[in-house]
Amino acid sequence: MTANRPDPSGTRLGDLWRILPEEATATADGVLEIGGVAVTELAERFGTPLHVYDEQGLRRQIRRFVDGLQARWPDSEVLFASKSLPAVGMYRIAQEEGLSVDIAGGGELRLALAAGVDPARLHFHGNAKTDAELRMALDAGIDTIIVDNDDELDRLERLLERPQKLLLRVIPGVEAKTHASQATGGANSKFGLPIDQAERAIRRMQAHPLMRFEGVHLHIGSQILDETQFAEAVEKISTVGTFGTYDVGGGLGIAYTYDEVAPSVDDYLDAVVASAKAHLPAGARLMIEPGRSIVGRSGVTLYRTTTVKRTGRTFVAVDGGLADQMDIALTGQRYEAVLADRLLEPWTETVQLVGRQCESGDLLVDGAAMPPARVGDLVAMAATGAYAYTMSNNYNGALKPAIVFVADGVARLVARRETYDDLLATHAPALENALV
Ligand SMILES: Cc1ncc(COP(=O)(O)O)c(C=O)c1O
Structure with a gap:
């Protein structure tokens, strides 16, 4: 492993780099970076939940398909x-x-x-x-x-x-x-x-x-x-x-x-x-x-933890859920997630990573290994680049997350987060004048 892709014992970082975007690295103090930008900075600037894409890795993957088929x-x-x-x-x-x-x-x-x-x-x-x-x-x-x-x-x-x-x-x-x-x-x-x-x-x-x-x-x-x-x-x-x-x-x-x-x-x-x-x-x-296979690996979803509950099991709840990861409910797709701002601390706890939608099936990861989580930690869910944004919905009034593309240390907004006004826009009484 290279210095910016560490693999210390007590973590599963070695396996994680394989499913994270190609341009994913870690800072010296253990913060995940995508395309050269720390996820802490992305979360601060764009809010969470947030779909983050490694644009270089994405373009490289496209060229593998285009050049590879052309050659054959x-x-x-x-x-x-x-x-x-x-x-x-x-x-x-x-x-x-x-x-x-x-x-x-x-x-x-x-x-x-x-x-x-x-x-x-x-x-x-x-x-x-x-x-x-x-x-x-x-x-x-x-x-x-x-x-x-x-x-x-x-x-x-x-x-x-x-x-x-x-x-x-x-x-x-x-x-x-x-x-x-x-x-x-x-x-x-x-x-x-x-x-x-x-x-x-x-x-x-x-x-x-x-x-x-x-x-x-x-x-x-x-x-x-x-x-x-x-x-x-x-x-x-x-x-x-x-x-x-x-x-x-x-x-x-x-x-x-x-x-x-x-x-x-x-x-x-x-x-x-x-x-x-x-x-x-x-x-x-x-x-x-x-x-x-073009967009899946390039995308990561960032969440902020809102609740850590230890009731015999540890439930770590985040500020999103199946409203933005429908594949979990639709196909039973399994994912991995990490505390993206504390990568290098030993992963000593196994938790139920859950969302905020009113379903017990709103279980993002069943048994995620991570350091003991605290409210306000940053969670990164890997390999969420395909079908997550597409199928996101307004369950429990959830707002569709924003999308940012990151390359060479620069992040750009590709789709903004929905607002509460967007949520209201299609409904009466917002439509009252139009209806009479
Ligand atoms: C007609 C058609 N082509 C291509 C695809 C892409 O499939 P995938 O994202 O698994 O490559 C789909 C997805 O359902 C499809 O319906």
Whole structure:
């Protein structure tokens, strides 16, 4: 370990550096730094809860995907699955680093356009797109619509006024080894059409004068740690037919806990491209859509402890909770957290790190090792860069946290914290005048 990544006995810092952002270090007196800025300074300046991103590590991870796929399969495209971090500042970085963007819905479309993403790099997903959203996407001139079902084709028949590129989402029948709510490629998936119904939908698109059918799409799920499942999905999709484009989705998992191991980007790309070389036509365009594996490790959430209660068990409560870490409730995702301002003190206590929402399930870490906590300590939860901000909500009147990106010792605000006025803005009596 280097001096600024210490690993003293009595702590698990050695394991922690593996799941914290690439540009995470410690000051000499044991304060966590991200991108060269101490988290104490970030918390002071921007408040907590706070989503902090290591911008350099994030950009490096994007380039691993873009350069790695390009080197293995030159006619290729990496799409950022923007649902994992739909922030205007993130869309900008995606575009700057050469990613195209997957959007799912009118909201993500508006955010991407506001960020200045070229519509020719936007791909529109969703199993329940509305007429209004399709119209928005068509008016914006987006590149491709990934058609999910026959009703969507009915809508497009009504709405299309000029040629439009389309892919068809098919269900490959691969049961991903992940939480049930994150598996999307098994026989009973609500997303896409089964392979045996794909041919009819493809014929319909091919027969339509304005529909430019380009190929097929699949996505088997999220937080998948076995790269052979992606290879299997590529093989399955090849059985649909010979087309110009194959988009094989996202889903690569990351390490969330001290003991978890995830495939590297290279491992993943090796598996996908070996299968593509074996099963897809040589001249086809290959696309992938990573989300979690791009932004997950780069992000950390900072909390301030508000209560330390010793009742037989030790409960350390913080100023956020499942309102900003929904994955815990939705998928049972496990995380690690540390006292970020006291890293070097021996981690002698094992605590229940809990949030402030009114659910016993609001348990951020079940058994976190840390020094004996005090009110006002700073807690950092690792690997929260994907889907945390996206799914944050107003449970118990919680305010959506702010996002800051940090690089080379400079922090910049990417999304501000919600205010109580934001919370009230959509409600009567704030709307009283509008309602009468
Ligand atoms: C169609 C599609 N593509 C890509 C992704 C990204 O998945 P991940 O964040 O696991 O890479 C998702 C996420 O659910 C998705 O629905």
